[in-house]
Amino acid sequence: MKPFRISRRHLLRGAAGVVVGLPLLEVMQPLERAVAQAASTPKRLVVFYEQTGYIYNQWKPTGTAENFQLSPTLSPLEPFKSKVTVIDGLTNSAALNTGDDHQKGMGSMLTGTEISSSKMGGGISLDQYVASKLGTSTKFKSIEAGVLSGSGDLINWMSHAGANQPITAVSDPAQIFSRIFSSFQAPGAGSGQPDSAALALVAQHKSVLDAVKESYSSVLPKVSSEDRQKLDAHLTSIREIEKALTADPSSANALDSCVKPTAPTIDSKKNDNMPAITKLQIDLVAMAMICDLTRVGTIQVGYEAADPVHTWLGHNRGHHAISHDADSNAESQKQLAAIDKWHAEQFSYLLGKLNGAAEGAGTVLDNSVALWVNGLAKGNIHSHGASPPQPIVTAGGAGGKLATGRYLTAARGINTNDVYIAILQALGIEQNTFGNAQWCKGPLSGLLV
Secondary structure, three states: OOOOOOOHHHOEEOOOOOEEOOOOOOOOOOOOOOOOOOOOOOOEEEEEEEOOOOOHHHHOOEEOOOOEEOOOOOHHHHHHHHHEEEEEEEEOHHHOOOOOHHHHHHHHOOOOOOOOOOOOOOOOOHHHHHHHHHOOOOOOOOEEEEEOOOOOOHHHOOEEOOOOOEEOOEOOHHHHHHHHOOOOOOHHHHOOOOOHHHHHHHHHHHHHHHHHHHHHHHHHHHOOHHHHHHHHHHHHHHHHHHHHHHOOOOOOOHHHHOOOOOOOOOOOOOHHHHHHHHHHHHHHHHHHHHOOOOOEEEEEEOOOOOOOEOHHHOOOOEHHHHHOOOOOOHHHHHHHHHHHHHHHHHHHHHHHHHHOOEEOOEEOOOOEEEEEEEOOOEHHHOEOEEEEEEEEEEEOOOOOOEOOOEEEEOOOOOEHHHHHHHHHHHOOOOOOOOOOHHHOOOOOOOOEO
């Protein structure tokens, strides 16, 4: 058989730039191969921060890795227990060098790196590293929202673009709204129906596939039986794409839950508004993710050594002041446990927002990683792990890559860095270390599926 050369005209390009090409055949001598590739379900990271340590005996679950009971502190997470992993036994060794423990805790918490001599973060934080990898295709690389989170000192900064490059969280929900949503129009303009532009794109893709099938028909008589088998297999793939395009375009798409929020009006500096501010910031960050405006967000509730008075819990002293009381002070221990549980309620509220948006075969939460961290392990001794351990909770499975419904206990000497390595790998970012490699042993055992 005379060699048959396939030229660029056998590659069909749609108006939206979609290219569908013939499979690589033995008859293709020089050919610029093109592949039609469906967009994968987005993966996302959202970090939720709590300050000044916790009460370990109220936080620690009971039971085994796969058959455990949530503690009093973590009980608000019960509706999402199957999607949560509680991680015990960790240390943040990057914060064990000399210096102010609140600064070290805040500066190293997400960087896994000792703070710099300038008393700033010594490296890029997990959220910003993920944003550099996953945030390039969205309108906003990342969103940093705060709640009475302050500015101007390392105790206020948990996100870092790199060494000595702190990022200040925005504590006013109105500013977050203005930046993210002021000119935004939700798909379908809130009608609940598919966007006309999206429907046009579906029709356009279908016309491209029809044209591809015509090209295949013209090529079939000119190729060998082996190539014909390859073409038949590729046509089967084309039919599968057609089925997806002709299905209900509104099914299991996060954008179906995308609604433009109402512009918030609240005094963002008032102590007693802290619960309302927290929910507003969660609403804004979660909706920005559901609308695919960003895939990385942080929600920083307070800052290290902050002293908000949780009046809504009946308290009349500040959080930081209470955290310095001795363990023998039963009332202070009770109040601190109540504050920890309140933070668990806010984290649960975040999970509910993400879990309420259907996506693919699951929800936005299922395709994301939500990470709950604390700047310290124990407030009155300013510790960073070991006894008691540094608390971390994850939720969401990163599209089935991260273990959920687990209570994991890290082996002695394992650092928070290894949790971050596992999260990165679950998000499709291949890293064997994160932060200071001295504190890394690889992805935390049991956290990856």
